[in-house]
Every structure is written in C-alpha cells, then in structure tokens.
Amino acid sequence: MSTASYCPNTPEEVREMLAATGASSIDDLFRPIPPGLRARSFELPAGMSEFEMLHRFETLAGKNAQHLSHFVGGGYYDHLIPAVVDHLAGRAEFYTAYTPYQPECSQGTLQALFEYQTAICRLTGMEVSNASLYDGGTALAEAAMMALRITGRNRLVIDGAVNPFHREIVRTYLANLDVELVEIGPKLGMEDDLRLRATIDDATAAVLVQNPNFFGSVSDFRRLAADAHAAGALLVVSAYPVALGIVESPGAMGADIVVGDGQSLGNPLSFGGPSFGFIASRKEYIRNLPGRIIGETVDKNGQRGFVLTLQAREQHIKRHKATSNICSNQSLCALRGLIFLSSLGKQGLVELARLNYDKAEYAKKTLGNLGGVEVMNGGATFNEFTVCLPKIAEEVVTALLRKGVAAGVPLSPYYPEMERCMVVTVTEKRTKDEIDTLARHLEGILCS
Amino acid sequence: MQLIYEKSVPGRRGVRLPASDVPAAPELPAALRRQEPAALPEASELDVVRHFTGLSRRNYSVDTNFYPLGSCTMKYNAKALEEAAKLFAPYHPMVPLLPHGSSFSQGCLGLAYELGAALAEITGMDEVTTQPLAGAHGEMTGIMLIAAYHEAKGNKKKYVVVPDSSHGTNPASAAMVGYEIITVPTAPYGDMNLDKFREVMTDEVAAVMMTCPNTLGLFNPHIQEICDIAHDHDALMYYDGANLNAILGKVRPGDVGFDVIHLNLHKTFGTPHGGGGPGSGPVGVKKQLVPFLPSPRIVKYDDGCYGVDAPAHGSIGRTAGFFGNFGVMAKAFAYITMLGRDGLIQVSEQAVLNANYVMSKLKDVYDLPYDQTCMHECVFSAARQVKNEVHAIDIAKFLIDRGYHPPTVYFPLIVKEAIMIEPTETESKETLDAFIAVMREAAELAGTDPAAFAEMPRTMPVTRLDETKAAREQNVCYFGC
Known part of the structure; x- marks a missing residue:
C-alpha cells in the first residue's frame, strides 16, 4: 500500500482480509453499488509527500501580503497568544479526541469545558453557559432564536451598530421564519439609546445590542435593559471578551443572554476561523440554550465527574423538535480560550484590556490631532474608534494598504452614508511606532 | 482532579504581558467601568501547564486509542496537516474585504477556492461554498439554499422528507429553516421504504435528505429512482456527506442526481475532531443553486487571480463570519494534496475492506440485523446479549477498560441496542484483530458472567457517572472560590 493514504495494510494482509469477508x-466489496452509478469523473492531481506538500503550502502562504500592520478588526482581532496555548491545546489527547459522549474516557475534555463554562459565566456576569458555538455571529443568531422560544413572541429589535456581518447572519437565519426583525439605524456612540428604547413593544422578544459596538463605542445598557424587561422582552448583548477586563459585565448591566466571539482569547486570525462563539444566560433559560452543555455530577463511588447534560434538548434525541440543529461545539478553540484566560489570570486580563484601551486612546488622540480628521465617537471607546476623514475612506485605505498598513475598515460598504468614515482598531500588539507611522502616512495622504 | 479555580492562589501570576509604550489614558467613566475583575484562575504558568497536561491524560484520543466510532470517521490525523494550517495563522480575514484588498490575500483566497474546486470534482457538484462551519451548519445552509431556490421559482413548499435512519441533524436543520418534517420508515432490507416514500411525495415537498450509504452502512441501490421521483415533484435531493469516506472515487453524489451536498472535512478529509470541534461543513451545489450561495463568495478571474465577489442578488446572505473555518480547510486541502487521486480512492477501498472484515469476524457472536456487504461501517445489535441483561452500553464500558473507545451505541435509532462500528482505513489488520478478539470476549462474558459488566469501567479516573443527577441539579458553572 502507498503510505500516502495512511492505509497500513500490506498486500498480503489485504488478501487475508478479503478472504475472511x-x-x-476489493471491487467485489463495492458490488452493492449499481454500475450505472459509478463516478463519471475523478480528475485530481497525483499525491505527494508531506515535504512536497509543505513546500507548496509555504509558497501559497507567501502569496499573502507579509507583515501588514493591522488596524483592522471587524470582529476579528490581532492579539498576543502565549506559547502555552499552542503547546497545551496541541496535545493530541485533546485535539484527536471526539465529542465526549463516553464520559469515563473523556474527563479531560469534559472538565476543561466545565471550567470554560465557568470562565464565560464569570466574564459575562451570567449564571449558565454552554460549551461553545461556532462563532460570534452565529451565536447572536442562536441567541435571537432562543429569545423567540423563551418569550413565544416573534419580533426582534437589533441595533444598527451591531457588527454588520453578525446582523447579516441573523437576517439569514431568520429569513424563512415568521419573525419581524426591526433594525434601528446606527447612532454613533449610543449616548442616546432613546430610539432603540422607543422601538420596544409588547410583541418584542428581545433587543440585540453589541458592546463595544461596531464603531468602538462602549455603552451603558442599564436603562435599555430596564425598558426591555418592563415590556417583557429580553436584552441580548454581544460582548468582546477582552474588553470585559475593564468594561462592566453585560450581566451587571441587566443582560439576559450574552454572546460573543472567542477568537481574541488565544485563537489565531487564521483568515477568519476557526474560533468559537460563546453564549451564556440567566439560569432560568438553561433549557432553551442551544448546543452542548457540560454538567457536574458524581460517579458510583461519589467522586466528582462531568458529563454532557440536558441532552434531551439536542438534535440526536429530539430530532426536529431540538432547540437547535447544532451537533458540535468548537471544543478545541474553547479550550484554547480557557488556557489563554488561565495563563493570563484574573489580573492579566485586566492588564491586557488596559493595554488595548491605552493604545487605542493614544491612537485616537494622535489621529484626531491631524488636520481634517474627526473622531466620531462621542463617548468612551475600547480598542476601536471611528474617524471621519476629509477624503473618501475607501481611497485612503487603499493608498495606505500599498504602504503596508491596513489602516481601518471603511464604513461605506455597510453604512453607505458614511463614505468618509472608517473604524480603526488598535490592539496590544500595535506599537507606538506603528501608530505614529499610521498617523504619518495618513497625514501624507490627506495632504496630497 | 481539582478544578483550575480550586488551585487558584490570590495574587499568583502567569504569563507576563509587554510593558506599555504609550501614556496611560484616563479611566473609563464609572458607569462603564468593571467594578470587580472576573474571578479567573490565579496560577503560575507551570500550574497551568501541569493542570492541562493532567486533564489531557484523562482522555481517550485517536493518537492513544483505537476509535471505531460509527458515523464519525475517526481516522488518523496526519501531523503534517497541523503544520500546513499554521502557515496561515497570521492572516486577517478583513484584508480581502478592504477595497482592492484581495490582492493582499491571494494565498488564502487561492487555497479556499482550489479546495472548493477539488471538493466539487470529488462530489460531482458545480460549485462549493466553504463558509459553513460544521456539518450541521452545512445542512442548514443547504436547506436555506433549497428554500431560496423554491422561492425564486414561486414553488409553494412545506415539507422536507427524511428516512427514519437519518442523522438527527437532518430533521433539526430542516426545522431551523421552517420546514415540517415527514419521516419515511426503513424497509426490511435496510433501505428507505420505497412505497412509503412514493406515498409521501407531493408537490409540497421541498427536499429529500439522504445519507448514502445510510447510517446502517448500506448503499441504497434505488437511490437514482429516489432522485427521479423527487425531481418529478421539483423537490431537490440533499446528500448528507457524513458517510462520504465510503465512496470516495467510487460514486459522486452529483452524478447520481443529488442537487446539494454538505461535507464534513473533519471526517472524510482527515482533520482532527478537537474533542467535539472545530469542524468544517462545505456545501456543494448544482448549477441551478449557484445564484443563492452565501456571501462573501470567492471567485477566480481569467488572469488566474482570486477575488471576493459582490454578493449575488439572490444570495441567502452570510451564514458565518467570513470564509469558513479556514484553519480546518487548510488541513483538508493539505490532506487532498498529499493523497491525490489514487490515495483518495484507496481510502474508500480500505475503509470498506476494514469494515467488512470486522463485520465478518463478529457476526457469529453479535446479531447483525441487516446482513449484507456493508460499506465503511456496520451496525450490530446487542439484542442477544440483552437476554442476559448486558446492554450495548455495558459492552461499551467493557471496551473502555480494555483500552478501546467504544463504537457508537444506540444509533441509528431504528436498530435496538445498536453497536455501530466504523474502523476507518487507517487502522491495521493487527489493530482490528485485537479489537475483534476483545469484542468476542465481551460477547462471551455476557454469557458467562453478565453481572461483571455492572462495575465497568474500573480503570478510568471515574466510574459510571450519574447523569440524572447532572440533569436535575444543572451545575454547569463552578460557584466556589
């Protein structure tokens, strides 16, 4: 046998096995397939060794621009990843394991996910968490559907300052269902959430907001939460976990369901995936949570152990009546998130958030001092902010990209009326030099 | 083993962050400022390393144990795949979405596009989107595409038809998209009951979701007829690609008449399961569904460059953040690149041989409700052992003690006390022989000392766990220190 397909049996063994059957x-084994149904084509290149493959992949990766200075976010952030994350999550006992359906031989994964759920609850100020979802956008869509189930209502209000990709995912998920989705036009800064609050009515299942929002603004949602609750609606908050080092938790602001993307917790950019989505809620809604949940229990000797629990919500038991069709979690990515949070620790996450905040504040001030550049956020921001330029933002970003700086995300594709605006992201990885270089290049282009 | 929170010591620090090179900014306003830092673990780096290394040793995994888990295709995950994916770790997915940004992401866009093209050839489809993040996500995306197709044609559709042997995700995914479900029973020979199928097929059926080979590991010889009947009602045929490992290079669902397919790259294409994810669930479609594919869509221009297309008018929109679970896609493309055409054909041949070998060596001691040549997996029943009060779950626990991850038990639901074995092609005859011997031992023990099973497993960190207590108490978060 060729070792390239990782099939170990020798021709002699294959003969013996065939005889046993x-x-x-081999062809005889495929006789249940009618000849007329055989593949009409299977034109693929010949295989190669891992060495040749890796050489080819290195060349391919090299076709991406190298060493861009990233001031772009859009829901994905360029953060530091401690070496322990790769090393521990890279243990094959974690990454080559399956879903822990057999708990006795899966306590490693199960306990880690229980610890993950605990970390998410503590970060978000919620009481229960599942074992992770696909990503932040799909988690928001799942939260929307969860709110519809809990309230039995069919109207949702979503803030226009929620990440436009996530709003699009919510729209896609709801497109075929009998649900009214009301999108409130963006209001930079959210200092005035009156329009959002005025849209809540007795048919509203939930209000969906993001903190910090797509423009980088950090808001206080306490009044919104109170209004939503008074109308019998839920408040769903999409949160950025690194910000939760210094920004008040959604739970403390009155959120009922909290979601977000865990990429920034120890998962590389990797061109947009894999990461994980998290979802957490108040305990009373636990039976409406989608996806897998790990619970604590004891074994026959009274010793603590962990199992997949409340599986009666899930598709493999309930089929079409399940809370969701989800049949996996992003286990390994969630594990990376847990290792990341454990290695940074309680104080480390505060410091990380603080670094992001300080660097972004420095960049905000530096860019804001350039002639013609206006910072649009009225109130506080975290590690992103929105600037309005005297020129078309797309043209400016294009010009800066040629200089090796991904300066920000121009807003016109998502908010056509904001063609001179862009969102600038500054994580802890950006140095003062990079920020100053961005400002210098930007000034040069604006003056030209 | 203690939780990491129980090992926490106030004031202990782990990884150190870089010093700030900018001035400290004024604090956030009080209303926005976090009052109490989240109670995350306080541990040294070595504490963290010992903790997670310790946890990892409380797992079975493909690298440590044989994993004949039916329906899950737990094949060996080649180490080179991990190296391949790491090469793409630093690239930001927003870059190609910036104006003129795609020229800065040619490597990543190229990989995603060429993977899609290879998967289209492998499945006989016209185009593939890599956006769905897992198999079930692909199913939902596929059904959304079907809904968009019917809506564009003005078809009034209400139902999705599934066989009773289907994966639970099939009806659940269709329900997520608003369809009602019609379930068709299995005929005595293991295929979908054709008469019943004809009865339920009306013009109100939007799609028929099939797995072929089905979850019994059997290839349905009437599959083309089923496709024809569905198409007569303008219902589309959906192929659940979970079992594609059985037919690589042998059958292409697109040739047979399927219109939509999802793949599980973490099953067929050798990427690791990660303890439950991340997976990747690309969806392939025939031409008539291409206009509805999710955005953003990666395209290849005549000059050989890759780009991101503006959303098509009919697109269902985004189903996930960016271009899919790219890291998983990179591994799958590395796998396809290494195996090549002949290697992939060898995969299905050896997978089917291994499954039939195990089946032939065990069918005298376990009931085999559908005794036919199987494809990549075979489904036994513990019905014979149940007469002695030994259930499929007991045999599973026996296997754990002997160092094997158990087969899938109690699925498919249509087989009582099901034991579903999928050895995969990467296991050697020696491994299979040892497993067969242990399975035979279990059958024998069920006859001689059935009571012995109650105490199993005994070699694991915990014995059998009280699942009722877990569901009743709902302790899903640690409330201690």
Whole structure:
C-alpha cells in the first residue's frame, strides 16, 4: 500500500482480509453499488509527500501580503497568544479526541469545558453557559432564536451598530421564519439609546445590542435593559471578551443572554476561523440554550465527574423538535480560550484590556490631532474608534494598504452614508511606532 | 482532579504581558467601568501547564486509542496537516474585504477556492461554498439554499422528507429553516421504504435528505429512482456527506442526481475532531443553486487571480463570519494534496475492506440485523446479549477498560441496542484483530458472567457517572472560590 493514504495494510494482509469477508476482490466489496452509478469523473492531481506538500503550502502562504500592520478588526482581532496555548491545546489527547459522549474516557475534555463554562459565566456576569458555538455571529443568531422560544413572541429589535456581518447572519437565519426583525439605524456612540428604547413593544422578544459596538463605542445598557424587561422582552448583548477586563459585565448591566466571539482569547486570525462563539444566560433559560452543555455530577463511588447534560434538548434525541440543529461545539478553540484566560489570570486580563484601551486612546488622540480628521465617537471607546476623514475612506485605505498598513475598515460598504468614515482598531500588539507611522502616512495622504 | 479555580492562589501570576509604550489614558467613566475583575484562575504558568497536561491524560484520543466510532470517521490525523494550517495563522480575514484588498490575500483566497474546486470534482457538484462551519451548519445552509431556490421559482413548499435512519441533524436543520418534517420508515432490507416514500411525495415537498450509504452502512441501490421521483415533484435531493469516506472515487453524489451536498472535512478529509470541534461543513451545489450561495463568495478571474465577489442578488446572505473555518480547510486541502487521486480512492477501498472484515469476524457472536456487504461501517445489535441483561452500553464500558473507545451505541435509532462500528482505513489488520478478539470476549462474558459488566469501567479516573443527577441539579458553572 502507498503510505500516502495512511492505509497500513500490506498486500498480503489485504488478501487475508478479503478472504475472511468472502469477497473475491476489493471491487467485489463495492458490488452493492449499481454500475450505472459509478463516478463519471475523478480528475485530481497525483499525491505527494508531506515535504512536497509543505513546500507548496509555504509558497501559497507567501502569496499573502507579509507583515501588514493591522488596524483592522471587524470582529476579528490581532492579539498576543502565549506559547502555552499552542503547546497545551496541541496535545493530541485533546485535539484527536471526539465529542465526549463516553464520559469515563473523556474527563479531560469534559472538565476543561466545565471550567470554560465557568470562565464565560464569570466574564459575562451570567449564571449558565454552554460549551461553545461556532462563532460570534452565529451565536447572536442562536441567541435571537432562543429569545423567540423563551418569550413565544416573534419580533426582534437589533441595533444598527451591531457588527454588520453578525446582523447579516441573523437576517439569514431568520429569513424563512415568521419573525419581524426591526433594525434601528446606527447612532454613533449610543449616548442616546432613546430610539432603540422607543422601538420596544409588547410583541418584542428581545433587543440585540453589541458592546463595544461596531464603531468602538462602549455603552451603558442599564436603562435599555430596564425598558426591555418592563415590556417583557429580553436584552441580548454581544460582548468582546477582552474588553470585559475593564468594561462592566453585560450581566451587571441587566443582560439576559450574552454572546460573543472567542477568537481574541488565544485563537489565531487564521483568515477568519476557526474560533468559537460563546453564549451564556440567566439560569432560568438553561433549557432553551442551544448546543452542548457540560454538567457536574458524581460517579458510583461519589467522586466528582462531568458529563454532557440536558441532552434531551439536542438534535440526536429530539430530532426536529431540538432547540437547535447544532451537533458540535468548537471544543478545541474553547479550550484554547480557557488556557489563554488561565495563563493570563484574573489580573492579566485586566492588564491586557488596559493595554488595548491605552493604545487605542493614544491612537485616537494622535489621529484626531491631524488636520481634517474627526473622531466620531462621542463617548468612551475600547480598542476601536471611528474617524471621519476629509477624503473618501475607501481611497485612503487603499493608498495606505500599498504602504503596508491596513489602516481601518471603511464604513461605506455597510453604512453607505458614511463614505468618509472608517473604524480603526488598535490592539496590544500595535506599537507606538506603528501608530505614529499610521498617523504619518495618513497625514501624507490627506495632504496630497 | 481539582478544578483550575480550586488551585487558584490570590495574587499568583502567569504569563507576563509587554510593558506599555504609550501614556496611560484616563479611566473609563464609572458607569462603564468593571467594578470587580472576573474571578479567573490565579496560577503560575507551570500550574497551568501541569493542570492541562493532567486533564489531557484523562482522555481517550485517536493518537492513544483505537476509535471505531460509527458515523464519525475517526481516522488518523496526519501531523503534517497541523503544520500546513499554521502557515496561515497570521492572516486577517478583513484584508480581502478592504477595497482592492484581495490582492493582499491571494494565498488564502487561492487555497479556499482550489479546495472548493477539488471538493466539487470529488462530489460531482458545480460549485462549493466553504463558509459553513460544521456539518450541521452545512445542512442548514443547504436547506436555506433549497428554500431560496423554491422561492425564486414561486414553488409553494412545506415539507422536507427524511428516512427514519437519518442523522438527527437532518430533521433539526430542516426545522431551523421552517420546514415540517415527514419521516419515511426503513424497509426490511435496510433501505428507505420505497412505497412509503412514493406515498409521501407531493408537490409540497421541498427536499429529500439522504445519507448514502445510510447510517446502517448500506448503499441504497434505488437511490437514482429516489432522485427521479423527487425531481418529478421539483423537490431537490440533499446528500448528507457524513458517510462520504465510503465512496470516495467510487460514486459522486452529483452524478447520481443529488442537487446539494454538505461535507464534513473533519471526517472524510482527515482533520482532527478537537474533542467535539472545530469542524468544517462545505456545501456543494448544482448549477441551478449557484445564484443563492452565501456571501462573501470567492471567485477566480481569467488572469488566474482570486477575488471576493459582490454578493449575488439572490444570495441567502452570510451564514458565518467570513470564509469558513479556514484553519480546518487548510488541513483538508493539505490532506487532498498529499493523497491525490489514487490515495483518495484507496481510502474508500480500505475503509470498506476494514469494515467488512470486522463485520465478518463478529457476526457469529453479535446479531447483525441487516446482513449484507456493508460499506465503511456496520451496525450490530446487542439484542442477544440483552437476554442476559448486558446492554450495548455495558459492552461499551467493557471496551473502555480494555483500552478501546467504544463504537457508537444506540444509533441509528431504528436498530435496538445498536453497536455501530466504523474502523476507518487507517487502522491495521493487527489493530482490528485485537479489537475483534476483545469484542468476542465481551460477547462471551455476557454469557458467562453478565453481572461483571455492572462495575465497568474500573480503570478510568471515574466510574459510571450519574447523569440524572447532572440533569436535575444543572451545575454547569463552578460557584466556589
């Protein structure tokens, strides 16, 4: 056998095995397939060794621009990843394991996910968490559907300052269902959430907001939460976990369901995936949570152990009546998130958030001092902010990209009326030099 | 083993962050400022390393144990795949979405596009989107595409038809998209009951979701007829690609008449399962569904460059953040690149041989409700052992003690006390022989000392766990220190 397909059996062994099955040949084993249904084509290149493959992949990766200075976010952030994350999550006992359906031989994964759920609850100020979802956008869509189930209502209000990709995912998920989705036009800064609050009515299942929002603004949602609750609606908050080092938790602001993307917790950019989505809620809604949940229990000797629990919500038991069709979690990515949070620790996350905040504040001030550049956020921001330029933002970003700086995300594709605006992201990885270089290049382009 | 929170010591620090090179900014306003830092673990780096290394040793995994888990295709995950994916770790997915940004992401866009093209050839489809993040996500995306197709044609559709042997995700995914479900029973020979199928097929059926080979590991010889009947009602045929490992290079669902397919790259294409994810669930479609594919869509221009297309008018929109679970896609493309055409054909041949070998060596001691040549997996029943009060779950626990991850038990639901074995092609005859011997031992023990099973497993960190207590108490978060 060729070792390239990782099939170990020798021709002699294959003969012995065929004899045991009573088949005369490999082809004979495929006799249940009618000849007319055989593949009409299978044109693929010949295989190669891992060395040749890796050489080819290195060349391919090299076709991406190298060493861009990233001031772009859009829901994905360029953060530091401690070496322990790769090393521990890279243990094959974690990454080559399956879903922990057999708990006795899966306590490693199960306990880690229980610890993950605990970390998410503590970060978000919620009481229960599942074992992770696909990503932040799909988690928001799942939260929307969860709110519809809990309230039995069919109207949702979503803030226009929620990440436009996430709003699009919510729209896609709801497109075929009998649900009214009301999108409130963006209001930079959210200092005035009156329009959002005025849209809540007795048919509203939930209000969906993001903190910090897509423009980088950090808001206090306490009044919104109070209004939503008074109308019998839920408040769903999409949160950025690194910000939760210094920004008040959604739970403390009155959120009922909290979601977000865990990429920034120890998962590389990797061109947009894999990461994980998290979802957490108040305990009373636990039976409406989608996806897998790990619970604590004891074994026959009274010793603590962990199992997949409340599986009666899930598709493999409930089929079409399940809370969601989800049949996996992003286990390994969630594990990376847990290792990341454990290695940074309680104080480390505060410091990380503080670094992001300080660097972004420095960049905000530096860019804001350039002639013609206006910072649009009225109130506080975290590690992103929105600037309005005297020129079309797309043209400016294009010009800066040629200089090796991904300066920000121009807003016109998502908010056509904001063609001179862009969102600038500054994580802890950006140095003062990079920020100053961005300002210098930007000034040069604006003056030209 | 203690939780990491129980090992926490106030004031202990782990990884150190870089010093700030900018002035400290004024604090956030009080209303926005976090009052209490989140109670995350306080541990040294070595504490963290010992903790997670310790946890990892409380797992079975493909690298440590044989994993004949039916329906899950737990094949060996080649180490080179991990190296391949790491090469793409630093690239930001927003870059190609910036104006003129795609020229800065040619490597990543190229990989995603060429993977899609290879998967289209492998499945006989016209185009593939890599956006769905897992198999079930692909199913939902596929059904959304079907809904968009019917809506564009003005078809009034209400139902999705599934066989009773289907994966639970099939009806659940269709329900997520608002369809009602019609379930068709299995005929005595293991295929969908054709008469019943004809009865339920009306013009109100939007799609028929099939797995072929089905979850019994059997290839349905009537599959083309089923496709024809569905198409007569303008219902589309959906192929659940979970079992594609059985037919690589042998059958292409697109040739047979399927219109939509999802793949599980973490099953067929050798990427690791990660303890439950991340997966990747690309969806392939025939031409008539291409206009509805999710955005953003990666395209290849005549000059050989890759780009991101503006959303098509009919697109269902985004189903996930960016271009899919790219890291998983990179591994799958590395796998396809290494195996090549002949290697992939060898995969299905050896997978089917291994499954039939195990089946032939065990069918005298376990009931085999559908005794036919199987494809990549075979489904036994512990019905014979149940007469002695030994259930499929007991045999599973026996296997754990002997160092094997158990097969899938109690699925498919249509087989009582099901034991579903999928050895995969990467296991050697020696491994299979040892497993067969242990399975035979279990059958024998069920006859001689059935009571012995109650105490199993005994070699693991915990014995059998009280699942009722877990569901009743709902302790899903640690409330201690």
